[in-house]
Amino acid sequence: MEKTIKIVIDTKGADKGAQMMIKGAAMALSEYPALELCLVGDAELIAAELKAHNADVARVEIIDAPDEITNYDSPAVAVFGKPESSLVRALTALSERDDLAGLINAGSTGALIAGSMRYLSLKDRVRPALAAVLPAESGGFTCLVDTGATIDCPPALLVHFAHLGSAFMKEYYGIESPGVALLSNGAEPTKGNAAVKEAHQLLAADESIRFIGNLEGNSALSGAADVLVADGFAGNQVLKCSEGMARRLITDIVKYAKKTGDENIMKLVGHLMSVYDFNSLGGGIILGISKPVIKAHGAANEKTVVSVIGMMMRMLENKQVYDRDSFAIS
Amino acid sequence: MEKTIKIVIDTKGADKGAQMMIKGAAMALSEYPALELCLVGDAELIAAELKAHNADVARVEIIDAPDEITNYDSPAVAVFGKPESSLVRALTALSERDDLAGLINAGSTGALIAGSMRYLSLKDRVRPALAAVLPAESGGFTCLVDTGATIDCPPALLVHFAHLGSAFMKEYYGIESPGVALLSNGAEPTKGNAAVKEAHQLLAADESIRFIGNLEGNSALSGAADVLVADGFAGNQVLKCSEGMARRLITDIVKYAKKTGDENIMKLVGHLMSVYDFNSLGGGIILGISKPVIKAHGAANEKTVVSVIGMMMRMLENKQVYDRDSFAIS
Numbered sequence: 001m002e003k004t005i006k007i008v009i010d011t012k013g014a015d016k017g018a019q020m021m022i023k024g025a026a027m028a029l030s031e032y033p034a035l036e037l038c039l040v041g042d043a044e045l046i047a048a049e050l051k052a053h054n055a056d057v058a059r060v061e062i063i064d065a066p067d068e069i070t071n072y073d074s075p076a077v078a079v080f081g082k083p084e085s086s087l088v089r090a091l092t093a094l095s096e097r098d099d100l101a102g103l104i105n106a107g108s109t110g111a112l113i114a115g116s117m118r119y120l121s122l123k124d125r126v127r128p129a130l131a132a133v134l135p136a137e138s139g140g141f142t143c144l145v146d147t148g149a150t151i152d153c154p155p156a157l158l159v160h161f162a163h164l165g166s167a168f169m170k171e172y173y174g175i176e177s178p179g180v181a182l183l184s185n186g187a188e189p190t191k192g193n194a195a196v197k198e199a200h201q202l203l204a205a206d207e208s209i210r211f212i213g214n215l216e217g218n219s220a221l222s223g224a225a226d227v228l229v230a231d232g233f234a235g236n237q238v239l240k241c242s243e244g245m246a247r248r249l250i251t252d253i254v255k256y257a258k259k260t261g262d263e264n265i266m267k268l269v270g271h272l273m274s275v276y277d278f279n280s281l282g283g284g285i286i287l288g289i290s291k292p293v294i295k296a297h298g299a300a301n302e303k304t305v306v307s308v309i310g311m312m313m314r315m316l317e318n319k320q321v322y323d324r325d326s327f328a329i330s
Numbered sequence: 331m332e333k334t335i336k337i338v339i340d341t342k343g344a345d346k347g348a349q350m351m352i353k354g355a356a357m358a359l360s361e362y363p364a365l366e367l368c369l370v371g372d373a374e375l376i377a378a379e380l381k382a383h384n385a386d387v388a389r390v391e392i393i394d395a396p397d398e399i400t401n402y403d404s405p406a407v408a409v410f411g412k413p414e415s416s417l418v419r420a421l422t423a424l425s426e427r428d429d430l431a432g433l434i435n436a437g438s439t440g441a442l443i444a445g446s447m448r449y450l451s452l453k454d455r456v457r458p459a460l461a462a463v464l465p466a467e468s469g470g471f472t473c474l475v476d477t478g479a480t481i482d483c484p485p486a487l488l489v490h491f492a493h494l495g496s497a498f499m500k501e502y503y504g505i506e507s508p509g510v511a512l513l514s515n516g517a518e519p520t521k522g523n524a525a526v527k528e529a530h531q532l533l534a535a536d537e538s539i540r541f542i543g544n545l546e547g548n549s550a551l552s553g554a555a556d557v558l559v560a561d562g563f564a565g566n567q568v569l570k571c572s573e574g575m576a577r578r579l580i581t582d583i584v585k586y587a588k589k590t591g592d593e594n595i596m597k598l599v600g601h602l603m604s605v606y607d608f609n610s611l612g613g614g615i616i617l618g619i620s621k622p623v624i625k626a627h628g629a630a631n632e633k634t635v636v637s638v639i640g641m642m643m644r645m646l647e648n649k650q651v652y653d654r655d656s657f658a659i660s
Binding site: 071148151183184185188193194216217219221222232233234237239244245247248249250251252253260264265275276 | 401514515518522523526547548550563567568569570571573575576578586590592601
């Protein structure tokens, strides 16, 4: 029998609600035979929804959690003050039990980071980062770190992100010596805000990573770098502006396709959606903690949940998180 | 006879060289009958190139400037230390002569800002900003300010940018009460880096502008705001990531069109290029100085020069800088 993988899912906190999360979980059980799940949240609701979707309940464990952490809670306060929340129960189980391999959540990013720091810290208690693995223009992937976990970053933290991203691309994408770039407003070392300029010097002097210099926004995802380092504020702009602009062009193209009735164009739209809808199809990966945790997009739908569970399965099998073949023009 | 408009062009500093700038100037003379030019740079080269392109030299004045400010010069130092540079000669002429209406340059952004501060300061000596007017998804325009002139911005400077952008959209786009948003990593007032969070409070309390709150990267150019305020670092990311991602999709579409041989798709590409190649077709506008100055993209080609001269003509006629009709799907 194939080795099973058991993943914890926090069913609360998503914009579209717990029912959507449970439906996505049920769909993933059908999709991945090696998958087992530990669903955390309203136990009654979970049981009822699983039944409604004819899920294979033999592969599901339920942990009841009456409370919920929302985007209105202060992350650090909530993680300590809401012990009965689904997130705290999920993290507690994940940290204490060897049979649980990883966690997926679609709620408050801040609380997930704070909780990961509390329950899944490595021995040296490094600060975790929220990375996104994005399809690069050259055909590979770029790991953008940070995308919003830490907004104000001193230079040493940017260097730390470089190490986290580099280790991640080595482990999951088999890149022996990942090229690390620093996001800036110009290619020259003198370009950047105060923290970026200082980080540039530190990175250039750091022999344990292969620093390739600054990258500007227009080549952020060119594939020139395997790892792109930014503070959470700027990294968030790269992620969201890129996806926003891609979605906008796709909307324009759909309009044009409807006007012309051209079937080739509708096929093109399908391809573009599969490549460029990366934010809502994927999820953020928390780097620098003891077990894999993926933050699904807050606006996740069932498809996102299935896709993110797939990411997690690949991660746990130590394969690349995304499969590039799925992005090829066909 | 139609009233003429005389614009100063710094022919030096562009990536593609002075010959390209002069060729673009010659093309613009044919395109705009009301245009007169004052070309600053190597006088011999200018005269020779104008002749080579059969330009109407009766409408051109030449100011010789043997020196050049490059991207390797420290902006502030260069503006004081290179009095014979084309930029300093151009700015001196513009500041001293009433017949010269505005300036176009495609060289060092830093030097252009420093020079504008020195020669074109308003009485209250406000800090200028570099804005970009971008086509919004809703059909209007969004004035993004700052796009890279000031990288490290205290909260009060962000508020100042809000005022500059608001005044600009009133004057050139006839928007009575422009909606001003602040770029952040979340919609809530508590989201943002330290400067953004404080600026949010200051903007919310400022009754002289219509503040509509934070906008995230994925809705930065939705049209929800007439003015989008960001520090030069983050604003630069919005501008360059948006254009980079648009260009990348267009490249993908061209590949697909070649594969399918679908003519409708090539037509679509033409439309998308006209809307989304905004950075290289347009130019940055310096706000907060006494006369209009436009910074053309460093990688400008002849078409960019013609397009930017057109922008300047419209500005000087107090019309909107870009004409939305030219962006419509046809």
